[in-house]
Amino acid sequence: MLSIIVAIHNQIGHNQLFLEGLRKYTSGSYEIIVVDNNSTDGSADYCEANGCRVIRNKSNLCYPESMNMGLLSARGDYICFLNNDVYVGPNWDTSLIDAMEEHGLDAACPLGLEQMPTRALTDWMHGRWDAIGRWRHSGMTPRGLYGLIESMYGDWECFCSEVRRCFYPRLLDGIIGSCVMVKRSLIDKIGLLDERIQAADWDLYYTLRKREEEVGDVHRAMIVSWVYVHHFMRATLKGKPEPFSCKHPRLSIDQKWSREEQVRLWCKPWEFHRDSSSGKQPLRVRLGRRLLKVLVGIKQNARRMVTLCSLPRSPKRVVDMYKSKFSRLLEQ
Numbered sequence: 001m002l003s004i005i006v007a008i009h010n011q012i013g014h015n016q017l018f019l020e021g022l023r024k025y026t027s028g029s030y031e032i033i034v035v036d037n038n039s040t041d042g043s044a045d046y047c048e049a050n051g052c053r054v055i056r057n058k059s060n061l062c063y064p065e066s067m068n069m070g071l072l073s074a075r076g077d078y079i080c081f082l083n084n085d086v087y088v089g090p091n092w093d094t095s096l097i098d099a100m101e102e103h104g105l106d107a108a109c110p111l112g113l114e115q116m117p118t119r120a121l122t123d124w125m126h127g128r129w130d131a132i133g134r135w136r137h138s139g140m141t142p143r144g145l146y147g148l149i150e151s152m153y154g155d156w157e158c159f160c161s162e163v164r165r166c167f168y169p170r171l172l173d174g175i176i177g178s179c180v181m182v183k184r185s186l187i188d189k190i191g192l193l194d195e196r197i198q199a200a201d202w203d204l205y206y207t208l209r210k211r212e213e214e215v216g217d218v219h220r221a222m223i224v225s226w227v228y229v230h231h232f233m234r235a236t237l238k239g240k241p242e243p244f245s246c247k248h249p250r251l252s253i254d255q256k257w258s259r260e261e262q263v264r265l266w267c268k269p270w271e272f273h274r275d276s277s278s279g280k281q282p283l284r285v286r287l288g289r290r291l292l293k294v295l296v297g298i299k300q301n302a303r304r305m306v307t308l309c310s311l312p313r314s315p316k317r318v319v320d321m322y323k324s325k326f327s328r329l330l331e332q
Contacts, residue, residue: 002030002093002181003076006084007066009037009241012046014085014232017142019050021087027094033073035066038242059245064193064200071192079187081200083178085137085232087149089160092227096181099171099224106186106218107208109176110227117167117225121329128152129233137232149230154318160228162319166326168226173267175221177201178231186218196251202266206257209265 004022008015022032032052036044037060048054055069067081078097092110100108113129116122133148140148153159180201190207197203209220257265263272 001076002026002028002078002080002097003070003074004030004032004080004082005035005067005070005074006032006082007035007037007061007063007070008039008043008047008084009060010039010041010043011084011138012039012041012043013139013141013145014137015043015046017087017145018082018084019047019052020142023050025088025090025092027091028097030093031075033070035061035070037061037066060242062195062198062244062246062250064195064197065246065248067200068192068195071187074184077184078181079184080179080181081177083231085234086178087145087156087230087232088179089163089228089230090157092229093181095164095227096224099227100181100183103171103222104219105222107175107180107182107204107221109174109180109221109223110229111163111167111172111223111225112176112178112229112231113233114176114178114231115172115174115223117170117172118329121325124325134233145232148232150315152230152318153322154315158315158319159322162323162326163228164226166323166330170225172223172225173220174223175201175205175267176223176231178233179229180204180221189218194256195246195248197253197256198250199253202253203256205267206261206265210261 004026006018019032022030032047034044034047034052034054035057036047036054037057044054044056053073055073057066057069061069071079078100080093080096089110096108096110099105111117113125114122116125129152132151137145137148149156177200186208190211193200194203194207205221208218211218212220253262259272263269266272
């Protein structure tokens with residue numbers, strides 16, 4: 001059985017669409033454990049009325065502490081940490097589990113906006129979502145949210161089929177924190193999430209990668225590129241949540257993991273190749289960097305407008321556009 005753990009704090013529209021997607025597209029046996037962090041919009045009652053096991057907190061707890069509360073009551077052999085602003089694809093659960101079994105993975109994620117098979121395709125997908133819905137989805141109804149998915153992907157099921165057709169059986173090194181599936185046996189080895197670290201996905205990736213090197217009894221997290229889920233991104237943060245009430249210490253990822261460790265362990269080491277001494281550079285260099293950042297922002301906004309104006313409208317044309325884009329990628 002699969003135990004799905006999700007933390008919520010209001011955003012009832014996202015919670016409703018989230019559960020609709022799980023009911024429609026989860027093909028194996030599962031339980032849903034909802035950790036409700038003092039929602040005031042009826043989200044906890046809605047989840048409970050729809051068959052979820054709800055853990056009710058009287059204040060807003062941080063993500064890793066919420067996930068650990070769910071872990072302690074989970075009964076499945078597989079556990080999935082899911083964000084409540086995720087919409088899953090057909091057979092997402094069994095496809096991930098089959099991939100984990102076939103390739104001996106202890107942790108796996110689906111493909112998503114956060115990472116596509118190439119950096120160029122990731123940037124292109126981000127540009128589309130920026131134009132269509134990244135800044136619009138907070139507070140929407142389920143119907144409005146699904147309308148954004150249709151605008152982004154056209155026919156959702158056909159899009160997911162196209163992803164599978166194009167990218168199977170490619171595995172990518174990395175982790176996508178909005179949907180992380182792990183084996184129960186992995187939790188038995190490494191223990192609960194480190195509640196001090198809010199970037200729980202990075203921390204988990206580093207932990208697995210280091211243990212893979214030093215002990216050899218686990219496999220690093222991988223992205224299963226033929227399974228796709230949509231992440232609306234930062235729904236709770238955009239809803240202006242109440243401050244976290246956690247009493248435990250908090251550390252940044254850089255306080256726990258040294259720069260040298262991160263460069264060695266992270267799947268994208270080029271992200272650390274920036275000059276860490278930029279603050280000591282001449283004023284003209286620092287001003288140049290700031291100006292460049294402003295110009296990049298202007299370029300991104302212009303790209304969003306061009307994308308929005310040139311969006312194909314019919315579901316078939318949208319899927320055909322992706323089919324063409326993915327095919328060009330495969331030919332490279």
